[in-house]
Amino acid sequence: MAADSVLKVLFEHEGVFIHPSSDEDGTEQDLLISGSLRIVDKDAEVLVEYRPLEDTVDPSNMLCAGKDSSSVMEWDQCSREKSQQLLETQQSYETEWDMINAVSFKKKSCTNGEGSLNHSHERSRWAFSFSVSELRSVTVKEEGWTFLLLKLKESCSSLPALHFHQGGSTEFLDSLRRFALLSEAAGDDACLLVSSPNRALSQSFENLLDDNNFGLVNQKFRKDPYITTLGGFSKVTNYIFDAFRGTEEQHQRPPEEVADLLGEVIPGLEINQQEEPGFEVITRMDLGPRPEVRRGTALSTEDWSRHQDAEGRMMNVALLKQLIFKGGLCHAVRKEAWKFLLGYFPWDSTLEERKVLQRDKMYDLTSSWGQFISDEYFRMKLQWKSVSEQQERRNSRLRDYRSLIEKDVNRTDRTNRFYEGIDNPGLVLLHDILMTYCMYDFDLGYVQGMSDLLSPVLYVMENEVDAFWCFVSFMDQMHQNFEEQMQGMKTQLIQLSTLLRLLDLAFWNYLGKYNYSSVLV
């Protein structure tokens, strides 16, 4: 048994990639090897090590999240021996959102011995390690991201280029400078020549390549807000899947089957199923040529009534929605259809029930439903209407809401004939509905952007009460976007970032490099 070696990690960065296809013996096209680059002090010798992760998928790479600074990671040095723990602080890609809502996860060790899948053996051939004293030069290149070409003094075969898709090259070089002198080669700014204090070569490159005992870090998500994001991401998979298979057969499929199907449909797609049960993590995707999408014909009044049963309940709602999604609605149908689409009318309500609502424009109603809707609206409208000037002076929140609404009503769709000109009645309605909504949900009140949502609804409804209740239903769905914590918007931005990373890694990296990933996440 070898004596316990003292290992100190001086630098570590994950998300460093090798592009094997561009390598001489690369056979797998479009494969990226993701791994971790470290500088370690092992038995008083400084080594640079590259280890591919067990799978190309590294959950921590999925998002440019601020990682928990206290995250503990275990690196299994010798097989099943007591692992050495190291504290590692990862550089956070974004800081701004941290302040508002810290989203972070801890890296957790999981050092079971069952991880030795066939492909992990395959990947281990990309691992390498060398002493800093062996390093001859480092060439820094840019290709939307930074990649480094490392040359050793005595090796005739060059090491694979290291692609820093998630930044970190500067930090790596800075760390390297602590142990070696890097100086620009004459006539080539990009090439840094390495000179280091002479040290005995204790381990050869070839030796380490055979070292299969090098533990591979297996990371798992802790339960945290990111689960939500990955959940959303998983939905993307389902969405892509649906798009190709049609929505009818939406029963649950086993994940392997979904992966196979997706793999058939989308070449270049890699799906990892091992990482976290219940999630499929897509690591790479080539979308191929954009499918031709043709706009369908707009749904006419006749089409609409054809989807009603004898009592006026809407039938085949899923198909109906699909037709509307593809072709839109004739303007004549909108007033009716939007009430369903926005959630004001239940799809399974009868014509009789809806007629009650149609008559509901008047006060004198017999139906309890219509009565409620109408009375409720005017009751709430009266609430703010009856607030005297003196009262309002003492109610800063109502005053603020009113001031915001007045400012925004004056600048909402003013080129539309329904809102143009001075003292247009459309503006008064817009104002009154928004003020009444404040009474309906005083905690949320009025937030910019609401007037833009209400404006087309009011335009189509041409009726204050209907427009209000349609708006209320609409806001039920949009609520998150307007809340104080802006969780809805943040979730969408995280999803956008995830998609961007998947579809245009170079651009995503570019944003990260200039610190604009904080804008996306």
Place this chain on the structure above:
Amino acid sequence: MTTKTSLLKVILLGDGGVGKSSIMNRYVTNKFDAHLFHTIGVEFLNKELEVDGHQVTLQIWDTAGQERFRSLRTPFYRGSDCCLLTFSVDDNQSFLNLGNWKKEFIYYADVKEPEKFPFVVLGNKVDVTERQVSSEEARQWCQENGNFPYYETSAKDATNVAVAFEEAVRRVLALDERTDHLIPTDTVNLHRKPRSAATCCS
């Protein structure tokens, strides 16, 4: 002689509806629209100008004034060279909020020396007859909060808009010149080429 154009990032902050977008549009496109769409998040426009012989490209960042959109605008504060704190003279609340805007900016822009950062204060909508904030009040606030230059502007009739932006540029340039003279001698010049002594030795 070399003509050097410097890019200056200027950011407009202030309550919703005080006229930030209108000021920017008046200055860059010389147009005014009384019913301009409200801003969500941030927008920016570039304008080239010459101030005291300096060629400058002004990058003007316009922000959404509503409190709720803080997290959409604050990431863009970093790297600003100047901040235009804007209120509307017909809206006292927007004037009272100036201090909060200044605070928010300093916090998120990560300003190293807040007392030296160039702020310019704009009291917009002077064309409106019903004022709620007097010039005296505004000037006093500016004096007490860091001796900021104050301009009463009207995006509607273009009063003082260009002047205010030019003053902003002057403030930034003045600061640059001062720091140019104050370079400490014990720093490493990063732009100097290292001597090519360290060639590969065998």
